[in-house]
Amino acid sequence: MSAAPARAERAGLAPAAARALFRDGLVTPTSGFSDGHAQANLIVVPRDWAFDVLLFAQRNPKPCPVLGVLDAGEVEGPLLPGGDVRTDVPLYTVYEHGEAAGTRTDLLDVWRDDLVTFALGCSFTFEAALQEAGIPVAHLEQGVNVPMYRTSVECTPAGRLSGPLVVSMRPVPASRVADAVRITSRYPAVHGAPVHVGAPEELGIRDLAAPDFGDPVGIPAGHVPVFWACGVTPQAAVLASGVPFALGHAPGHMLVTDAPNWQYQVP
Amino acid sequence: MSAAPARAERAGLAPAAARALFRDGLVTPTSGFSDGHAQANLIVVPRDWAFDVLLFAQRNPKPCPVLGVLDAGEVEGPLLPGGDVRTDVPLYTVYEHGEAAGTRTDLLDVWRDDLVTFALGCSFTFEAALQEAGIPVAHLEQGVNVPMYRTSVECTPAGRLSGPLVVSMRPVPASRVADAVRITSRYPAVHGAPVHVGAPEELGIRDLAAPDFGDPVGIPAGHVPVFWACGVTPQAAVLASGVPFALGHAPGHMLVTDAPNWQYQVP
Structure with missing residues (x-):
């Protein structure tokens, strides 16, 4: 190795x-x-x-x-x-x-x-753009894998395939949520704009500290959990x-x- | 009828x-x-x-x-x-x-x-956005179908399918070409940014007045022919x-x- x-x-x-x-x-x-x-x-x-x-x-x-x-x-x-x-x-x-x-x-x-x-x-592509804009990326700062969650939102089925939407989560300062939306929207090929901002319970997520994949990250005061669609979904x-x-x-x-x-x- | x-x-x-x-x-x-x-x-x-x-x-x-x-x-x-x-x-x-x-x-x-x-x-979707920005759409003003051309550019093949890129053309005032690029880029689901600006011969188009589909449109003085990918391609x-x-x-x-x-x- x-x-x-x-x-x-x-x-x-x-x-x-x-x-x-x-x-x-x-x-x-x-x-x-x-x-x-x-x-x-x-x-x-x-x-x-x-x-x-x-x-x-x-x-x-x-x-x-x-x-x-x-x-x-x-x-x-x-x-x-x-x-x-x-x-x-x-x-x-x-x-x-x-x-x-x-x-x-x-x-x-x-x-x-x-x-x-x-x-x-x-x-990972839009995380670089967020950082360039001065928006902190918690899991990078904490040196861990991004937290990912299976949600209660069903994807649109196709043929024999169906399943839940999986999301990644990044805490964003409330004053920068609009910027994070705008910046990530510019990258539709790498998941684009968030699918959900705040209210994790609406996605069926009971405990942000217990992700289904990756590692938990702390949510600093004044930050809002922002959820992007995740490529683990398929x-x-x-x-x-x-x-x-x-x-x-x-x-x-x-x-x-x-x-x-x-x-x-x-x- | x-x-x-x-x-x-x-x-x-x-x-x-x-x-x-x-x-x-x-x-x-x-x-x-x-x-x-x-x-x-x-x-x-x-x-x-x-x-x-x-x-x-x-x-x-x-x-x-x-x-x-x-x-x-x-x-x-x-x-x-x-x-x-x-x-x-x-x-x-x-x-x-x-x-x-x-x-x-x-x-x-x-x-x-x-x-x-x-x-x-x-x-047609981004044409509305161009008009809202004051960029003229010649074929609409002239009441004809948009001109479309088979090009000498080959699409990327897939399985048993291959063929040429087809483009639509709209003349744009030289001072507004950058705006037209920016505005249409915002609509990647409806062809997005132009694939080519000016120099039709580089696309293998010999005569703009003789489109393969649709109708010819005149190119006013100071306008540049701008080419977008076209959904007739498949x-x-x-x-x-x-x-x-x-x-x-x-x-x-x-x-x-x-x-x-x-x-x-x-x-």
């Missing part, structure tokens, strides 16, 4: 160099790697399920903004030139018959030629829908792509 | 009322109907081709921004509640084995239960790819949807 580079070094790594570290066995959340480049959620399903997943994404664009799709069996593409989607993510999840079947550091043993890989936008749908076989990234352990963040910005 | 309503009356028609006129036989371009509601391009293919079309759209989001997908055999949905996609568009096109096989005023005789309908965003791909059977709207004869324009705007 590779040694983890220091924080400043992570930010400056070219995406291909970051992927090489993960390919060589480094297991770590990818937040902070390769500044200015989009990171992606993964969902990988057999070809027979690919239309359902792509339609689910089309009908639920806030949690499932598709950045790229590899053809069945393909392991490399424009988002990861020269890479290999089976090895270049630090940690993967495996799903069988709608149940989590553990994590893996590579997919070489479980890969099949009929597997179609979807890469979805990740909120994995929740795979679980809820009993998909026979699927693969994903482990939450927070993303695919570092060559795509520059700026190309996903609208005015 | 219904009588065509006057211009002021068209603008104020509820979308369902406009669709009812077309269902009753009115054949006319839909520009100017039901102000404030999105109009949509259609592409309808057998279920066996649906993943290819949806993947083509994902890989070519500027010409093919998907607003909605009906399941195989469905003729009604959230974009046209109480409507029927087989009858509610003024004029349709039929494609067989990669060749245009004529136009029809309804699809009742050719409908099949395995047909999947895709509705794609249409630039129909061009159906032609170029030899799809055995497909249906679409006739260019300019759109599906008038219930979706308000504002919901497709980003800051």
